Amino acid sequence: DQQVKQNSPSLSVQEGRISILNCDYTNSMFDYFLWYKKYPAEGPTFLISISSIKDKNEDGRFTVFLNKSAKHLSLHIVPSQPGDSAVYFCAAPLRVTGNQFYFGTGTSLTVIP
C-alpha cells in the first residue's frame, strides 16, 4: 500500500520555465516531508524538506509547498535548468516507527535546452 504517491512518472519542461512535481500522501500522521533527487547510476540525494507546521519552504530555485488539508505537496523549480534533469522522489518519515521513510515511485524530469 503506497502511503506516498507520485502519479506522474515523467515530466518534460523547457529550459527557463517552471517545473512542478506533485506528491500525495495518505497517512495523516506524517509531519515532515522531503524531496530527493536522483541521477542515473547514483543514489538519491537530499534536496529540500518541509515541516507540517509550514506551508512553504524555499531554497534558491527550489520551493516546496504543503497543503495538509489536501494531503498534497509539490516541488517547484524555477527557472528549470538542463542539470535539473533527474528522477525526483517525495518521501515522508513516520515518527512513531522511528526512521522508517516512505518514498513515492518517483517522477522523471527532463529539462529541454
Added chain:
Amino acid sequence: DAGVIQSPRHEVTEMGQEVTLRCKPISGHNSLFWYRQTMMRGLELLIYFNNNVPIDDSGMPEDRFSAKMPNASFSTLKIQPSEPRDSAVYFCASSPRTAHNSPLHFGNGTRLTVT
C-alpha cells in the same frame, strides 16, 4: 567524507545462487537502511538498523533475504537462493541520528540481475 560505499556496483548471477551485497555507512552515522528500487514500487525499505541492532525488518520480502550489521562500519544484505524477481537496484543509506526528520544519505546502489 567518502559517503556511503556499496559494493559491488553490478552483480549478475544465476537463479539459485547466493548473493551478498555490502555497505559501509558514513563514519559516525548510527542508523543504516537497506532499500530496493523497482519500477513498480519505487524505493521500498527492506530493513533498518540503529546502533547495529535491527529495528524493523518487516520489509524483507521473504526468508531468502537476510541482513547483518556486525559493527558500526559494515553491513551485508544476503539473498539465498536468488530468483529472477529479485532483480532490482539495492541501496544502502545511513543517517547521523535517530530523529525521524534526519535526511538519509544514500550509496550509489548495487544493480542486481538474476538470470
